[in-house]
Amino acid sequence: MGRLRQKGKAGAAKAYVTRSAAIKKLQCSLADFRRLCILKGIFPREPRSRKRANKGSSAPTSFYYAKDIAYLAHEPVLKKLREHKTFAKKLARALGRGEWTDAKNLEENKPVYRLDHIIKERYPTFVDAVRDIDDGLSMVFLFASLPSNPRLPPSLIENCARLAAEWQLYVMHTKSLRKTFLSIKGIYYQAEVLDQTVTWLVPYQFTQNIPADVDVRVMLTFLELYQTLLGFVFFKLYTDAGLVYPPPLDAKKDEGGAGVGAFSLQSASHAAAPAPSNTKAAVEIDGRKISGKDVRQAIKSMTETESESAGQATTAPAESMDVDEEFVPHQSSSDPQTTSTLTTLKALTALPQSLTTSLFSPYTFYLSRETSRPIFEFIVRSFGGRIGWPSSSGSGSPIEETDESITHIIIDRPLVERTNETAEERERRLRRKYVQPQWVVDCVNAGKILLEEPYAQGNTLPPHLSPFGEYMGAYDPTQELGGQAGEDSASEDEDANDAASLRAAELAAEVAGVDFGTFEKEARKSRKKAKAAAVQGEEEGEQDMNKMLMSNKQKKLYEKIKYSEKKKASERAKLESRRKEVKRQESKAA
Numbered sequence: 001m002g003r004l005r006q007k008g009k010a011g012a013a014k015a016y017v018t019r020s021a022a023i024k025k026l027q028c029s030l031a032d033f034r035r036l037c038i039l040k041g042i043f044p045r046e047p048r049s050r051k052r053a054n055k056g057s058s059a060p061t062s063f064y065y066a067k068d069i070a071y072l073a074h075e076p077v078l079k080k081l082r083e084h085k086t087f088a089k090k091l092a093r094a095l096g097r098g099e100w101t102d103a104k105n106l107e108e109n110k111p112v113y114r115l116d117h118i119i120k121e122r123y124p125t126f127v128d129a130v131r132d133i134d135d136g137l138s139m140v141f142l143f144a145s146l147p148s149n150p151r152l153p154p155s156l157i158e159n160c161a162r163l164a165a166e167w168q169l170y171v172m173h174t175k176s177l178r179k180t181f182l183s184i185k186g187i188y189y190q191a192e193v194l195d196q197t198v199t200w201l202v203p204y205q206f207t208q209n210i211p212a213d214v215d216v217r218v219m220l221t222f223l224e225l226y227q228t229l230l231g232f233v234f235f236k237l238y239t240d241a242g243l244v245y246p247p248p249l250d251a252k253k254d255e256g257g258a259g260v261g262a263f264s265l266q267s268a269s270h271a272a273a274p275a276p277s278n279t280k281a282a283v284e285i286d287g288r289k290i291s292g293k294d295v296r297q298a299i300k301s302m303t304e305t306e307s308e309s310a311g312q313a314t315t316a317p318a319e320s321m322d323v324d325e326e327f328v329p330h331q332s333s334s335d336p337q338t339t340s341t342l343t344t345l346k347a348l349t350a351l352p353q354s355l356t357t358s359l360f361s362p363y364t365f366y367l368s369r370e371t372s373r374p375i376f377e378f379i380v381r382s383f384g385g386r387i388g389w390p391s392s393s394g395s396g397s398p399i400e401e402t403d404e405s406i407t408h409i410i411i412d413r414p415l416v417e418r419t420n421e422t423a424e425e426r427e428r429r430l431r432r433k434y435v436q437p438q439w440v441v442d443c444v445n446a447g448k449i450l451l452e453e454p455y456a457q458g459n460t461l462p463p464h465l466s467p468f469g470e471y472m473g474a475y476d477p478t479q480e481l482g483g484q485a486g487e488d489s490a491s492e493d494e495d496a497n498d499a500a501s502l503r504a505a506e507l508a509a510e511v512a513g514v515d516f517g518t519f520e521k522e523a524r525k526s527r528k529k530a531k532a533a534a535v536q537g538e539e540e541g542e543q544d545m546n547k548m549l550m551s552n553k554q555k556k557l558y559e560k561i562k563y564s565e566k567k568k569a570s571e572r573a574k575l576e577s578r579r580k581e582v583k584r585q586e587s588k589a590a
Contacts, residue, residue, distance in 0.1 A: 136229055174241065177383065182464060188200075364399065365409075376440055
């Protein structure tokens, strides 16, 4: 006879724990429990039977895995939170009694926890960390644009701005930016770092405020985790690129509003050079004092003699290494006519680099004062271009407006006739291209330099489309309206091949006294309805056969997919109908 299972001691009742039970077991507050779950990546679960998981109760509640809660019980951060709770009580007691010395000592020994071990647990490899920094970057750029208040100290905003600038510096240095999109929410950027696609959102430079219905404590907990993660990732990226981390900051340029230009990238080889020591150590050998300078000179002379002797035989070994690296092609056993070849490192390095990363390298841009400097400075410098701006947009511009190397002026003002213009200014203006900001973004997404005329100052801009992989069959505003009509007419011509049935219908209409034009319209409508019904019948039959082989979970997922497809199709039809209406009104007005 098997063991008897007691109610509430096995199955879902044992595998799941309610939130209140989890807080009681961990002996912490609700706020600390939320912080722990965010830091450790633990989230509520949905059991198959909520009634069984809640031991017969049907009250609405949140469930967690019992193993996850047991995992949290051994977290060092939980211990630090308990110590902080004790510290807060002692500090309040000392302040209430006026024991200022004890309060000062308590403040100096305040318990502080670190998240380094959590980062190592959640991201076992560096590629995993790079793959998961999208949300962290968006959060950091968001807080960098917020004003400070009692809930957001200035040090937090400053740290977020520093992390944002460090990321932009790395992307510009490595030319990793690939796509960008100007949306209503902000500017979407996409970069490729270590073969991983990183997409983040940067808000526009408007005055930001925090809505009252947003829980800032939850966002600050996420930000705390993301700041630690980005610090680890940036240190590794900078170190692998041979750069010093953190990059030095020029305080004077930063006060002048230089932004990213206030930071300077330094090579790690120059920074690692040891500083000259004031103390001179000397060693006495055979009655002669040998200093460190003598040792360095001796090593230098030995290195020079070795390099000269090795330089005489550099040709032959290099050739032999190249020969050894190449693989010898052999015939295939299955097909003697073909030979198998393997790509070598030398062949890979000899491949031409993509021209997209150096898209703007032949050009020099100058920003008009109404354009956003941080956006276009980042984009242009990421693709190898030079850019300058007026002093009203911040200090640190490498070029002036009168520089003869300027090829493009990025301007976002209406075209105004120039009255008091000198001959020199007119000649300079004719040599340059005046384009609107969208031209820069569209060139990046297209991977080539587009014509400047459609984006000239004062012109109506072409549609700015998202480069982030739209679904198949999405509405394309650049597509001609005649495409769909051509498809309809082709289908009608195919249906008209049945001459016998069409002739019989014509004779019947003639006997009944129906007009020929009316007959044509009705025949066209009936053919379309018959074709649509046939296609829909085939699709529904195929769908019914597929559903028979699906489980309930798969059927629900299939229904959701079909619903989303129908919704997208209706949105596309709605946009196309609006476009036809606009075209019709334009033709009437003309």
